[in-house]
Amino acid sequence: MDTKSLCLGALSLGDATGYEIKKIFEEGSFSHFYDAGYGSIYPALNKLLADNLVTCIEIEQEGRPAKKVYSLTDAGLAALKADLSKKPMRDKMRSESITMMFFGHLLEKPHREEILQSYIEYFRDGCDCIENIDPTGQPNGRRFARGLGLAVYEAAATYLEENKDLLLSDDKAGAETNVAEVTGDAA
Amino acid sequence: MDTKSLCLGALSLGDATGYEIKKIFEEGSFSHFYDAGYGSIYPALNKLLADNLVTCIEIEQEGRPAKKVYSLTDAGLAALKADLSKKPMRDKMRSESITMMFFGHLLEKPHREEILQSYIEYFRDGCDCIENIDPTGQPNGRRFARGLGLAVYEAAATYLEENKDLLLSDDKAGAETNVAEVTGDAA
DNA sequence: ATAACCATGTAAATGGTTACATGATTAG
DNA sequence: CTAATCATGTAACCATTTACATGGTTAT
Known part of the structure; x- marks a missing residue:
């Protein structure tokens, strides 16, 4: 498709x-x-x-x-x-925001905060956008898809809001599991 | 990226x-x-x-x-x-499964059911896969990204399971808002 | 036997993004 | 005055997917 x-x-x-x-x-x-x-x-x-x-x-x-x-x-x-009528392909998703969060320890804290904040806005705007679609009288499939989008965006926004601290806090010294340590068991 | x-x-x-x-x-x-x-x-x-x-x-x-x-x-x-350190691009997502559900009224019910079932499995497998990543001792960013993935997949799977009926039930005759009706106010 | 796993890579085809090109109207 | 909206399209570029090419080992 x-x-x-x-x-x-x-x-x-x-x-x-x-x-x-x-x-x-x-x-x-x-x-x-x-x-x-x-x-x-x-x-x-x-x-x-x-x-x-x-x-x-x-x-x-x-x-x-x-x-x-x-x-x-x-x-x-x-x-x-x-x-x-074909078999659907698996979802394709690519998120630079999550990638950046994943490697958050390589980033300055203000940048991390900026990314987080605008990612929350992105999902909140997404929710608003979906909520503005009136499901009344629409076929069930469309209402179903609308509800799914809403559920997922809501869950993402809520998670981000409730776990801000985890991303923004500094890594403990002991957790600086970087190249050296991991390399050890890979090589 | x-x-x-x-x-x-x-x-x-x-x-x-x-x-x-x-x-x-x-x-x-x-x-x-x-x-x-x-x-x-x-x-x-x-x-x-x-x-x-x-x-x-x-x-x-x-x-x-x-x-x-x-x-x-x-x-x-x-x-x-x-x-x-760059500004992240917006997420790029493409889902054939959701597309098919959205247009569910054009599909046979068994096919709709098949799509739904394997989409649920997809998210449940995704949850398992993420749960198998041990967050212990990992930097905060990675734990944060893991938690976000889990929250989103969980929300999707739960929504799909709890709203099965909506997708699988037949559209009411009155809701067969198809080409004709919508065309009316667009043209 | 058969499938899955290990392990690399290339070439062609597909498909999408970005920049360019044009230009009037309308709302702030 | 400036930005946004309306409205179409092409060409160059970029990136990814798919098919091809090879081939031994290990688990079922």
């Missing part, structure tokens, strides 16, 4: 322009499990169009480039269903 | 071969926030070697290719610290 499939998915929620799809990825219901920039959305949309999985209506505007509103075709919906 | 930086990080825990670094990524302390395959680890290690950020000792073995044990140099440690 790549940006093409996700664009099909976004369009299954309603017609949209590339610009609007980007917003769905970054603010809407997809934000906590997918993202993509213009550089992948526009080419994806053009490929889908070439494959007749979407159609496009151009709407002229004054002072702006024409707006291109895309709609899913029957073939597009079928392709989406086919993608969705 | 790319695979090169993460290899430096892995080597800061002790000397290791490419093969061992892979295992750290997939089973060890890094598993919940980073991963990489041989196809990115071996080239990364060779670039680091060319840049004198690591050294390498070749150990001959019978019936196998020579083992290459890498060690961090002073310059390597400095480079790691420099990478770690």
Whole structure:
């Protein structure tokens, strides 16, 4: 599953322009499990169009480039269903914030604090963002995904807030298990 | 931060071969926030070697290719610290499982159930894996990262288990808010 | 027997990010 | 006046994944 499939998915929620799809990825219901920039959305949309999985209506505007509103075709919906029917790949996650915390003992305390603080904000903003999605009348799958996102973000934010001290306190001298010691049993 | 930086990080825990670094990524302390395959680890290690950020000792073995044990140099440690001192990028997460759940109404119920079940196992296995890392005597940052991973995986697994029914139940007829309805206010 | 483990690596293909290119409108 | 929003797109670059290539050992 790549940006093409996700664009099909976004369009299954309603017609949209590339610009609007980007917003769905970054603010809407997809934000906590997918993202993509213009550089992948526009080419994806053009490929889908070439494959007749979407159609496009151009709407002229004054002072702006024409707006291109895309709609899913029957073939597009079928392709989406086919993608969705495969075995899912394992989640792919990459967190520089956690990496930095993990190696916190190599960092200055103020930097550690800065990272922690903005990571808390990141999860709190994420919660707000998900809470703003009204689940009323939505299919169960979407409500389920929303709830999962909320549960995970909430747990992360709470953990970070409640364990601040652990990250910000200095390592005990005895715990400076660095290269030397570990190298010992590896070599 | 790319695979090169993460290899430096892995080597800061002790000397290791490419093969061992892979295992750290997939089973060890890094598993919940980073991963990489041989196809990115071996080239990364060779670039680091060319840049004198690591050294390498070749150990001959019978019936196998020579083992290459890498060690961090002073310059390597400095480079790691420099990478770690930057502002972290936002987390990058991509979940096909959540995507499939989100579009659950387009899927057969047995497939939905299969996805859910193996996603629960994924998080439970993740918990086990993290629990097997002994935090005793480790620097605070590592204990903090371990705790965060555990909290998040636990929350995800628990949510999935407690809300199974929501995903597996059929959508009410009135909630079949599909293309037509949403299209209405978008167009 | 068969699978998993040990152990390295390359080349091609895939796919995503970033920078560039353009430019009017609107809200603070 | 400045920043943000609307709106599209391409090209160069970067990084990762996948398939290929090799092959003995050990556990089931």
